[in-house]
Amino acid sequence: MGGYILRRIIATGLTLLGVSLVVFGMVRLIPGTVVEQLLGQAAMTSPEVLASFRQFFGLDRPLSVQYLDWLAGVLRGDFGVSWLSGRPVLGLFLERLPVSAELALLAVGWSLLLGIPLGAAAAVWRGGGRDAAIRVSATLGLSLPAFWQGTVLILLFSVYLGWMPSLQWVPLTRNLGGNLATMALPALTLGTATAAMITRMSRSSMLDVLGREYIRTARAKGLAERRVTFRHGLRNALIPVVTVAGVQLGYIVGGIVVVEDVFTLPGVGRLLLDAIFQRDYPVVQGVILLLGAIFMTLNLAVDLLYAVVDPRLRRG
Amino acid sequence: MAETGAGRARWRRCRQSPLFLGACAVLAGLVLAGILAGVVSPYSPTGVDALQVFRGPSAHHLFGTDRFGRDVLSRIIYGIRVSLGIAGASILAAVSVGGVLGLLAGLGKGADQLLGRVMDVLFAFPPILLAIGISAVLGAGPGTATVAIAVVYAPFFFRVVRGGVLVESAQVYVEAAEALGSGRGSILVRHVLPNVLSPVIVQIAVCLSYAILIESALSYLGVGVQPPTPSWGTILNEGKEFLALAPWVSLFPGGCIMLTVLAFNIIGDTLRDALDPRTEVA
Numbered sequence: 001m002g003g004y005i006l007r008r009i010i011a012t013g014l015t016l017l018g019v020s021l022v023v024f025g026m027v028r029l030i031p032g033t034v035v036e037q038l039l040g041q042a043a044m045t046s047p048e049v050l051a052s053f054r055q056f057f058g059l060d061r062p063l064s065v066q067y068l069d070w071l072a073g074v075l076r077g078d079f080g081v082s083w084l085s086g087r088p089v090l091g092l093f094l095e096r097l098p099v100s101a102e103l104a105l106l107a108v109g110w111s112l113l114l115g116i117p118l119g120a121a122a123a124v125w126r127g128g129g130r131d132a133a134i135r136v137s138a139t140l141g142l143s144l145p146a147f148w149q150g151t152v153l154i155l156l157f158s159v160y161l162g163w164m165p166s167l168q169w170v171p172l173t174r175n176l177g178g179n180l181a182t183m184a185l186p187a188l189t190l191g192t193a194t195a196a197m198i199t200r201m202s203r204s205s206m207l208d209v210l211g212r213e214y215i216r217t218a219r220a221k222g223l224a225e226r227r228v229t230f231r232h233g234l235r236n237a238l239i240p241v242v243t244v245a246g247v248q249l250g251y252i253v254g255g256i257v258v259v260e261d262v263f264t265l266p267g268v269g270r271l272l273l274d275a276i277f278q279r280d281y282p283v284v285q286g287v288i289l290l291l292g293a294i295f296m297t298l299n300l301a302v303d304l305l306y307a308v309v310d311p312r313l314r315r316g
Numbered sequence: 317m318a319e320t321g322a323g324r325a326r327w328r329r330c331r332q333s334p335l336f337l338g339a340c341a342v343l344a345g346l347v348l349a350g351i352l353a354g355v356v357s358p359y360s361p362t363g364v365d366a367l368q369v370f371r372g373p374s375a376h377h378l379f380g381t382d383r384f385g386r387d388v389l390s391r392i393i394y395g396i397r398v399s400l401g402i403a404g405a406s407i408l409a410a411v412s413v414g415g416v417l418g419l420l421a422g423l424g425k426g427a428d429q430l431l432g433r434v435m436d437v438l439f440a441f442p443p444i445l446l447a448i449g450i451s452a453v454l455g456a457g458p459g460t461a462t463v464a465i466a467v468v469y470a471p472f473f474f475r476v477v478r479g480g481v482l483v484e485s486a487q488v489y490v491e492a493a494e495a496l497g498s499g500r501g502s503i504l505v506r507h508v509l510p511n512v513l514s515p516v517i518v519q520i521a522v523c524l525s526y527a528i529l530i531e532s533a534l535s536y537l538g539v540g541v542q543p544p545t546p547s548w549g550t551i552l553n554e555g556k557e558f559l560a561l562a563p564w565v566s567l568f569p570g571g572c573i574m575l576t577v578l579a580f581n582i583i584g585d586t587l588r589d590a591l592d593p594r595t596e597v598a
Contacts, residue, residue, distance in 0.1 A: 011436075018437030026453045139585070143578035145529055147536045148552060148570030151559060155567075159560045254442025258533050262556075273537060276452040288449045292441050 004307055012300045016293060020074065023289045024067050027281050074289070080282035082275075089286035093268055100267035102172060103259065104252045106183055107191030112245055115195045119202020119241075120234050123210060134199065141196030146255055150189040150262035157185060169265050186263040190255050194248040201244040205237040212236075239306075246302030253295045330590040339579035339586075346576060350396030359387035361394035361546045370562045380564035382554060391546040392569055398547040400576070402458055403527035406465035407520060414470035415516065418477025419504055422485060428478070435471040443468045447530050451539040458547075461540040465530050469523045476519050480512025514591040521587055525580035532573050548573050 054060045058069065073080070079089035122134040157164040164185055170178035209215065210233050218228045257269035264270070268287055275283035330336055349356055358378075365385035373380045379388035417435075421428040438446065450464035484490065485508065493503045534540030535549025536556075543550055548569040555565030 014433070015436045015440050018433065019440045022437055022441075023449075026449055029453050139581055140574075140578065143525070143574050143581050145532055145570060145573045145577070147533060147549075148566070148573060151552070151556060151566050151570065155559055155563050159563075251442055254444040257444060257448060258537065261537055272448070273539075276448070276539060284449070284452055288441075288445060291445055295442050295445075296440050 005304055008300060008303055008307075012296055016296060019292045019296070020071055020289060021067070023285055023292070024070055026288070027285050028063065079286035079289070082280050082283050084275075084278055084280045084283075089283050090290075092271060092283060093287060093290050096266060096268045096271045098172070099169070099265055100256045100260065100269060102179075103183060103186055103190060103256055103265065103267060104249065106187035107252055107255075108194060108245060108249050109191075110187060111191035111195035111198055111248070115198025116202050116234075116238070116241060118195075119199040119204075120206050120229070120237070122199070122203040123206035123237075124229060126207060131203075134203070138196040138199040141192050141199075144192055146189050146193070146258050147262050149192060150185065150259060153185045153189060154263070169263075182263075183265075186259050186265060189262070190252060190259045193255075194245075194252060197248055198241060198245060202237065202241050205240045206233060209233050209237040243302055243306050246298060246305065249298050253291050253298070326590040330586050333586055335582050336586040339582040342575060342579045343583070346396050346400065346572075349393050350400060353393045353397060357387075357390040357393045359390040361391045362386065362544050363390075370558070370565075372562075373564055379568040380562065382551075382562070382565045383558060388551065388565055388568055391551050392548065392572055395546040395548045395551060395569065395572075398458060398541055398545060399528060399531055399549070399573075402462050402465070402531045402541070402547070403524055406462045406531075407469060407523050407527050409462070409466035410469035410523065411473050411516065411520060413466065414473030415477045417470070418474040419481060419509065421474070421478040422481030422504060422508070423500060431474065432478075435474045438467065438471045441468075443526070444530055444533060447534060448537070448539055451534055456534075456539050456542050458541050458545070461531050461534050464534070465527050468530065469527065472519060472523060473516065476515050477512055480515060481508055484508045484511050518584060518588045518591055521580055521584035525577045525584065528573060528577055528580070 051060075058066060061069075070080075077090055079093070081088055082092060085092070118134050118138075122131045125131040125134075165178075165182055168182060170182050172179040210229075215228060215232055218232050219225075223232075256267060257272060259265070260267045260269035261273055268291065272284065272287040272291075274280075275287065353361075363386060365381070368377070368381045368385035369383060371377055371381040371385075377387050377389065379392065381387055382391070417431050421431045441449070446468050447461075447464040450467060451460050454460040454463065481504065489507060490503055493507055498506075531540060531547065532549030532552070535547045536553045538553060541547040541550050543554060551569040552566050552573075555562065555569075559566060
């Protein structure tokens with residue numbers, strides 16, 4: 001078990017190194033130099049100014065030196081400084097993280113609460129009309145573009161019905177009720193595809209489990225169907241579902257960029273988009289790297305959790 | 317690859333599925349409308365009309381008009397070319413690059429290790445985040461969106477082809493071909509590749525649906541196709557500021573995206589059930 005965990009951690013570390021290389025290379029791929037982007041047309045008229053800025057930012061050094069220098073900074077928690085505000089990128093990221101984390105957790109939470117019972121029910125009702133309705137709903141849920149779903153929800157609940165406040169984020173620390181009211185529609189939007197995925201996975205996993213020998217044995221022993229389904233069936237069917245939920249949490253990391261834009265939430269997704277439009281490349285670089293690292297850490301945590309509950313994986 | 321009786325039966329079931337046929341008809345209709353956009357569009361997609369600003373859906377403008385008085389239906393029809401074109405081109409590039417690299421990975425352990433690590437790195441990013449990052453770096457535009465989506469999905473095809481190659485390479489028919497003196501490359505292309513095509517076809521349908529979602533998300537966020545070029549995401553983006561005033565500008569293109577993605581999802585699911593019954597989904 002210890003060896004497996006160590007191998008996975010080392011593999012994740014190596015991949016993270018590759019990710020850092022990609023993120024570093026991304027900014028160097030920008031047409032024109034970073035300094036030209038920063039200074040705009042003014043720099044083109046004065047090669048001296050351009051050269052002094054290149055020297056100031058260390059861009060006159062070999063790329064490998066620049067990368068190692070940047071990586072050493074990242075390992076110390078120094079992700080650079082925003083060109084626009086002059087503030088450290090990590091500070092900006094951490095400031096916005098609670099909003100995004102709350103959004104992601106709410107989205108995964110409701111998608112689990114809805115997806116698992118729906119999937120299990122569909123498996124129990126296999127082949128019937130209710131099963132078909134759940135399957136169609138899940139496919140529809142996977143097909144909804146988040147930005148459009150968010151738009152429709154704002155239109156319906158905020159503009160027409162007036163039930164929900166729209167585009168007015170309330171901090172969690174100021175007013176819990178108000179915060180949850182403003183987060184309800186974004187979380188609903190962000191979690192829809194995940195709920196659909198979990199419904200499909202729960203149904204598939206439950207069907208697999210319900211066909212197993214021990215379920216037949218439980219029925220043969222005369223146990224009540226409800227007990228067989230929930231006690232013996234659902235509990236065992238949940239293991240792969242938890243894995244899917246973990247992986248989906250990772251994908252939600254990407255989805256927050258879109259949903260925060262639709263609902264104008266001040267999270268890390270909004271920070272990234274603002275930085276892109278303002279060409280604040282240290283922030284773009286830092287946010288993508290940090291979100292990638294979070295995505296990988298979540299995947300690693302899911303792998304390790306799965307190894308704990310399924311010993312066959314540790315031997316694989 | 318000889319088609320078995322069971323395989324033919326699965327295909328028949330696939331062709332008899334009303335959902336599958338409906339999805340194919342929707343996509344065929346969209347592609348046809350996109351090709352014939354110049355004929356079937358009632359107005360120019362970029363034709364500004366100051367007297368028709370924010371007109372609701374009517375007999376003259378079935379999907380209404382936007383803030384420049386442009387016909388939303390015409391923009392959506394021309395948008396088919398852009399949205400489906402980018403999705404198609406990017407997935408074609410992803411299949412080509414990912415597939416070839418997947419085959420190469422199957423050739424030897426060294427290539428497998430190296431390519432596997434590179435693909436792991438690309439897999440380490442949430443897809444939309446990687447696409448946004450690439451678009452941010454290369455600058456917004458249809459070409460960039462195509463490259464970004466291709467880079468995001470090439471690793472998916474790499475894994476499918478590589479996995480298939482590894483499984484098929486252990487089969488007896490490969491040993492037989494080797495014993496008959498066939499070279500490794502020839503065996504891969506002539507014998508192994510045809511047997512890994514089924515999961516690739518399923519993956520193409522699934523990835524096309526994701527590609528449409530990512531293209532429209534990029535354009536919606538302002539880092540994909542730029543106005544006035546009509547893509548479904550761009551039209552939605554242009555309508556978001558006037559949601560309360562003119563909801564039709566956002567509702568109709570979004571509905572088109574959902575319908576198209578739904579069609580690809582249904583086709584992907586049906587093909588998966590038909591080609592690989594072990595992975596039947598809900």
